[in-house]
Amino acid sequence: MKLVRFGKFGSEKPGLIDADGNVRDLSGVVSDIAGDVLGRESLERLRAIDPASLPMAPAGERLGACVGSVGNFIAVGLNYADHAAESGMPVPAEPVLFNKAPSCIGGPDDTILIPRGSERTDWEVELAVVIGSRATYVSEAEALDYVAGYCICNDISERSYQLDRGGQWTKGKGCPTFGPLGPWLVTTDEIDASDLAMSLSVNGERVQHGSTATMVFKVPFLVHYISQFMILEPGDVITTGTPPGVGMGMKPPRFLKTGDRMEVSIDGLGTQRQSVAQG
Template structure:
């Protein structure tokens, strides 16, 4: 099942994608793709609905972030050995965790804004995990039982803010528009996160072409691990790291500028298309 949120920013409505790729309105069934609507029982109920019984959404509606009311937006750093190498950093013995501000979340095709004073805004295609059940001290073996589904995240990053301004990485990770999510939340019965092709192009040139199979710490371990340090709530998002090909790792480094166009895709999870503008 592919769940979406559509409409104007801040007023998105819930929907699902039917077999013909059209958006169907779920407003009469759930208020949002958020919180308890992502739990096992709720998803079971949504899956039992005949999409043809739901109203069609007119074509051309904006697609918003596929999850609403995100409480925790947790990111995992250096989770691909080849990306760690291009960053000049060692693979960590345990996952590196940091926060992205929930206020940075935007729709998959919304404009990405370069922050004021930025000279090193970068891209990162990532597989994001959406939590469906409250998770605390869960085992690795049971971890996927707490996951509602998966989506694409473009983990936009300002490298100077992140690494040259002292303190924690979150300085360069939570600027406005730095968290495009979607277009769809795809439920776990349709996606195996172990081996998904991941691609990102800038102005038509592929710069990232990797696979989730090269993650150092896999999805079940990450959900288990993070739940040892905090309670994960339904609708929380974990973005799991990026394969190589980011601008920071190029020689010479290459960063986003106003007018650039990104296309971001993960097999089975759809495509994001963003234009960059000066914030």
């Protein structure tokens, strides 16, 4: 099942994608794709609905982030060995965790804004995990039972803020528009996230390509591991790291500028298309 949110920013309605790729309006059934709606029993009820019984969403409506009311937006750093190498950093012995501000979340095709004074705004295609039920001290074997589904995240990063401003990665990761999610939240019954091809293009040039199969720490371990340090609530998002090809790793380095266009894809999870403007 592919779930979406559509409409103006801050006023999105819940929806699902039917077999023909149309957006169907779920607002008569649930208030949002958020919180307890992401639990297993709730998803089973949504799955039982005949999409043809739902009204069509208005044509051409903006797609918002595919999950709403995100509490924790947790990111995993250096989770691909080849990306760690291009960053000049060792592969970590345990997952590197940092926070992205929930206020940076946007729709899959929303404009990316370069922060004021930034000269090193970068891209990162990532698989994001959406939590479906409250998780604390879960085992690795049971971890996927707590996952509602998966989506694409473009983990936009300002490298000088991240690396040169006192060592807190969060500074370069949570600026406005730095967390587009979607287009779809694909539930776990529909996709196996262990080996998905992923790519990112800038102005038509493919700069990143890889597979979730090459993650250092896999999704079940990440959910288990993070749940040892915090309670994960329904609707929380974990974005799981990026393969090589980021601008910082190029020779010479290359960063986003006004007018650039990105296309971000993961097999089975759709494609994001974003333009870049000055914030």
